[in-house]
Structures are given as structure tokens and as C-alpha cells.
Amino acid sequence: MTGIVIVRPDDSWPAQYEKTARVVSELLGETALRIDHIGSTSVPGLPAKDIIDMQVTVGTEPELDDVVERMAAADWEVRSPKRDHPVPGLPADDLQWVKRVLVEPMYRRRVNLHIRVAGRANQRYALLFRDYLRNHPDTARAYGEFKVRAAALPIESTAEYTDLKDPVCDLIYLPAEEWAARTGWTA
Template identity: 75%
Template sequence: MILRMNAITIVRPDPTWAAQFDKTARTLQGILGDTALRVDHIGSTSVPGLPAKDVLDIQATVPTEPQLDDAAQLLAEADWELRPPRRDHPVPGLPQDELQWVKRLVVEPMYRRRVNLHLRVDGRANQRYALLFRDYLRAHPDTATAYGLFKQRAARLPIETTGEYADLKDPVCDLIYLPAEEWAARTGWTL
């Protein structure tokens, strides 16, 4: 008999996630200096009341693509772990140009608070996606509740890797993001 372990654990919302982000953001700003235009709390832990993996997702925005590697190097020198270069998934209806989806992923130094740090270029589709997705869920608590239920149910499936979980979750996020674009246009939302 094969026992399958699930790679994903979704926890109850933690009201201290925002304070944990603030502390981590100060550390990141100290490391990155002027290389980062901004450091933002993104992902499920950035939406009050939303169940999530207990990992802070943070986005550091840099002005140009070469600065992705500059920022990654600064972080590596501070003992952050650089993951291989990757791209976010292209979203239907948004630019399909691969450059719009380029990012670097860096994770926390060993024995520190779990963080996925996404380095993205200012003005690119993937940089906007993360911020608009977060703000839309903050402004639409019923949508956030439905998304939280999906995440909890998905985490109970026999998923073996975080990549499989992301592949399952990406189209659902896109279904939320597409009306978020309409909401942004209607309300005048900007970065």
C-alpha cells in the first residue's frame, strides 16, 4: 500500500502576518536599498481573514530586468537562497510575451521565518497581477472566502509538490483576476 503525503498545509488566518511582513520588509529594504522600488506583501497572507500556507509571499519590484539579477545577488550575499530563474504563468487575455512573466524567486535564510520573495520588474504584467489580485480580494471579502474554501479543499487532494498545487490553483486565480481588471478600470485602481 502506498501512502501519499500532501505537500500543502493551509492554516487559519494569522492576524500577525501583517506585522511579520513589516519586520521582513524592513530587513529586505536594508539589503536591497535603491535596487528595489517597492516591497509589497502579496499572496494569501496579505488578505486579512484568508486561510493560507504559513509562508509570507513578498514582491520586491525592481526598475529593469538586469536589476532582477542585481537584487538576487544582494540577497544571496545576505544568505537568502536563490532558486533557478523562472516565469509566472501567462494569463489569458494579458500579454503573452515571455518578458512580461519573468521573475526571480528567493527564499529566506535557513532557520528564519518562511518567505517566498518574488523579484519582478516594474510595470510588467506579473508585477501588476500580484498587487491587483491582493487588492481585489481585500475589497471583496465574499470572493476571498470562496477562494479560501477552494484552497482548503485543494490542500486535501493527494498533491505531492507545491508545483502541482500551483498548477491547480493558477486557473482559479485567473478567474478572480479577470474581473479584478474590470474592477480596477471601474474604480480607478492604480499601483
């Protein structure tokens, strides 16, 4: 049995994000160029793990570790991923995929905090993926169905679930790039 639980959409997820974003903003000040609600909980009507994903965008790579130090001092827990998977058709340069991840202090609302550098492929990916799904509800519904079915598989870990999900996300992202070019979308 898997530990992955996909729940029905919760209309309070945006408000939960806003509350946490205020706390993160106070901790980081101007180091955070922007703080965004990303991931499935940021797409209305999309089933998701009941974990708020947030992206903090910083200006330079050294600021990634500065953010980690500040957040760790506030009892946020550092997690191991230091890069995202490269996406076919996007730059393969490792610097484009560097990130840091933290999770909320113990006994607080579940949050995955992704820290990425402005203008890098992975920073754009998270925002474009979200906005594409927000503007393509049929694609969001199909993705939600995939997530529900994937979570029902005998997956041993969150890492296995992510490995299964990544190529599906890429299949959504590639037409999202075309949509962005066609519509003039910007992050």
C-alpha cells in the same frame, strides 16, 4: 498525503511582513522601488500556507539578477522559477512574466521573495489580485475554501498545488481587471 498545509488566518502576518520588509529594504536600498506584501497572507481573513509572500519591484530586468546576487550574499536561497504563467487575455510576451524567486535564510521566518520589474503584467497581477480580494471578502472566502480543499487532495508537490491553483487565480483576476478599470485602481 500532500505536503501543503493551509492554516487559519493569523493576525500577526502583516507585522511579520513588516519586519522582513525592513531587512530586505536595508539589503537592497534604492534598487527596490517598492516592497509589497502579496499572496494570501496579505489578505485579512484568508486561510493560507504559513509563508509570507513578498514582492520586490525593480526598475529594469538587469536589476532582477542584481537583487538575486545581493540577497544570495545575505544567505537567501535562489529558487528555480524564472517566470510566472501567462494569464489568458494579458500579454503573452515572455518578458511580461519574467521574475526571480528567493526564500529566506535557513532557520528564519518562511518567506517567498518574488522579484519583478515595474509595469510588467506579473508585477501588476500580484498587486491587483491582492487588492481585489481585500475589497471582495466573499470572493476571498470562496478562494480560501478552494485552497483548503485543494490542499486536501493527494498532491505530490508545491508545484502541483500551484498548477491546480493558477487557473482559479486567473478566474479571480479577470474580473479584478474590470474592477480596476471601473474604480480607477492603480498599483
